[in-house]
Amino acid sequence: MLSSTERDRLKNRNSKDTKSQIRASNDARVKRKLIHWLEEDLDDVNLIIEKLREDQLESIFTDNNVYHLLDIISKIISIRDFKPVLGELGNPEEWKVMGHPEKCRVIDADLLDQLALATGYPGDFKKFVVGDGRGHTQPATEMDIYRMALLAYSLRGLQALYLLGTGNPVVSALLYLPFLHDPRLKDHIQMTEGEMKGIARVAMAVKNTEPKEDR
Numbered sequence: 001m002l003s004s005t006e007r008d009r010l011k012n013r014n015s016k017d018t019k020s021q022i023r024a025s026n027d028a029r030v031k032r033k034l035i036h037w038l039e040e041d042l043d044d045v046n047l048i049i050e051k052l053r054e055d056q057l058e059s060i061f062t063d064n065n066v067y068h069l070l071d072i073i074s075k076i077i078s079i080r081d082f083k084p085v086l087g088e089l090g091n092p093e094e095w096k097v098m099g100h101p102e103k104c105r106v107i108d109a110d111l112l113d114q115l116a117l118a119t120g121y122p123g124d125f126k127k128f129v130v131g132d133g134r135g136h137t138q139p140a141t142e143m144d145i146y147r148m149a150l151l152a153y154s155l156r157g158l159q160a161l162y163l164l165g166t167g168n169p170v171v172s173a174l175l176y177l178p179f180l181h182d183p184r185l186k187d188h189i190q191m192t193e194g195e196m197k198g199i200a201r202v203a204m205a206v207k208n209t210e211p212k213e214d215r
Contacts, residue, residue: 001033001037002030002033006026006029006030006033009022009023009026010026010027010030013026013027082147082148082151083097083098083140083144083147084097084098084148084168085097085140085144085145085148085168085169085170086098086137086168086169087140087169088169088194088198089169089172089173089194089195089198089199090192090193090194090195090197090198091194091198092169092194092197092198092201095139095140095145095169095198096137096138096139096140097137097138097139097140097141097144098137142201142204142205142208142209143205143209145170145201145202145205145206145209146205146206146209148168148170148171149170149173149174149202149205149206150206152170152171152174153174169198169202170202172198173198173199173201173202173203174202176191176195176199177199177202177203180199
């Protein structure tokens, strides 16, 4: 995608020897190419995967492709500031969002257990930070809920380790929704009034929230 010159200038963009005009010009060129890849090339890749048989594609993809693409997705999620939602399904008024660990500075000790549950990772969270980086969480907005719901739909059941763990009430609501819409099953599902309110909040967020488009 990048020419050898563009790649070298990008790698060395912070060098003292790189002139500001050259850096700015190269930045603009690589951004245009990135936008083209996101808006056009990715659609073609998806079309190829959808239309060709799996046995035709099996020899093309490697495990490293999976790791590389997930690394790219992780970086874009951070850039777009997606925040995981924490809370109980039956208490939607108290749902909170948690900041990204690498962007935070102070730990909220009361949420360590929820953090471990949400990520599924029982590691040392003392270096992790929640909320806005000042040691507290923020109320979840409808946009936060909308993003988690669409991400869960897009992953088709694959849990994103950080965002879509078992402690995320949006994921819990999405698991219940298909059953509640099935007349054969909905009368057999026992849920509290609070859980129904949580599911309703997710459903309304998905229906009424417009995706963020900044470009």
